[in-house]
């Protein structure tokens with residue numbers, strides 16, 4: 004072990020196979036980042052200041068938008084820097100920090116999405132007890148529990164991965180420090196390490212996913228049993244936005260992490276990761292503000308107020 008040279012920095016390969024595309028990608032990502040930040044800030048501000056949107060559903064949605072702001076800020080600014088440089092390097096500590104925050108926000112999002120489906124389950128299936136059980140304190144506790152889960156998984160996973168021996172090569176075939184391209188760089192026999200990493204990832208992804216499936220199973224059977232078409236429509240409209248966001252997030256996450264090792268190709272994984280790191284964070288505010296009448300109305304109301312205020 005003593006004469007092993009250890010890696011002190013990593014080279015992020017990113018887009019260097021496509022030098023002619025770099026400028027175009029830079030502009031596209033910059034625009035996407037700008038609109039993601041803008042959209043999510045509009046949602047956070049609207050929910051904070053609107054008097055109608057003070058329900059548990061919007062409390063969690065505000066937290067989700069805040070989470071998306073953090074999540075995209077871990078990866079996209081780094082991608083933009085690496086697109087504007089000929090060669091992008093990141094220190095060992097920098098890489099560990101990035102993985103830590105990526106996991107913190109990603110795992111918290113998994114759990115927060117399942118908390119949101121539990122909220123919909125309570126509202127639709129047990130409406131008489133809803134306001135009594137989903138009080139302010141419970142909401143804060145549930146979202147705090149999601150953050151705690153994210154924190155624990157991220158701390159454990161990052162510590163575990165960065166204690167493995169990295170002795171070169173140090174080239175990360177990805178846009179940022181992600182688990183799979185890092186595991187490839189661990190020297191020696193990494194089979195059991197990979198098994199552990201994948202087992203934890205599986206539990207972290209599957210546990211909230213099963214909670215979401217169970218919630219929606221109950222929600223859908225309850226909705227189908229409703230007599231009037233109008234109440235059926237009303238109940239469904241309150242959870243359709245969430246269902247779309249869940250499908251997008253879990254669809255891409257499961258496709259990336261829950262595949263057998265033999266079908267991995269870092270090159271395709273790299274492009275797939277753009278879905279959950281760049282595309283879904285911008286879709287959340289779009290889905291919620293375009294499909295949800297209450298949010299749309301509140302954004303208009305706030306916009307008008309600000310417009311009138313700046314006029315005087």
Ligand SMILES: *[C@@H]1O[C@H](CO)[C@@H](O)[C@H](O)[C@H]1NC(C)=O
Pocket residue numbers: 047062065066069142143144146147150
């Ligand atoms: C999100 O939830 C956590 C934990 O309850 C809370 O501390 C934080 O202020 C919330 N953030 C927003 C923007 O609602």
